[in-house]
Amino acid sequence: MKIYVINGPNLNFLGIREPQLYGRQTYQDLVDSVRSWAEEMNLEVEIYQSNHEGDLVTKIQEAYGKADGIIINAAAYTHTSVAVLDALKAVAIPTVEVHLTDIQEREPFRRHSYVSMAAEKMICGKGFEGYREALEYFCKKQTDRT
Numbered sequence: 001m002k003i004y005v006i007n008g009p010n011l012n013f014l015g016i017r018e019p020q021l022y023g024r025q026t027y028q029d030l031v032d033s034v035r036s037w038a039e040e041m042n043l044e045v046e047i048y049q050s051n052h053e054g055d056l057v058t059k060i061q062e063a064y065g066k067a068d069g070i071i072i073n074a075a076a077y078t079h080t081s082v083a084v085l086d087a088l089k090a091v092a093i094p095t096v097e098v099h100l101t102d103i104q105e106r107e108p109f110r111r112h113s114y115v116s117m118a119a120e121k122m123i124c125g126k127g128f129e130g131y132r133e134a135l136e137y138f139c140k141k142q143t144d145r146t
Helices: 027-040 053-062 075-079 082-091 129-145
Strands: 002-007 044-049 069-073 095-099 121-124
Touching: 002 027, 002 053, 002 129, 027 044, 027 129, 053 082, 069 082, 069 129, 095 129, 121 129
Parallel strands: 002 044, 002 069, 069 095, 095 121
Antiparallel strands: none
16 A cells, blocks of 8 residues: 655644644654654655645646645645645545644634545544554555455
């Protein structure tokens, strides 16, 4: 099973950006954690990060015919990007939306998610563990199919 893990703007600044919200672990720490968990679960992952909306759309489209699932933390584009939503709907790949913080407990503008309109599941406020939970979700889906 192949999972695309797609991360949006400013996640490359984990450990630097608002450490009181996002912690001190770096983006590389996140990548290493996801790879380690995926290996434990016998999943293949392709991990990608961009600060550019169009690049995220292109990566989602690239997943078509290649990925069994998408884990996406669209970051700020969660709340603004119809383009990301449309790309997810176009490829129709099972998607789990992940956020490091609980977007429902933050500023009012963060409470709306375009991504959730295409996602099967949303995981918020669990930090890096949210990615592990998303990987486990896909493992369970795979097990349930067999």
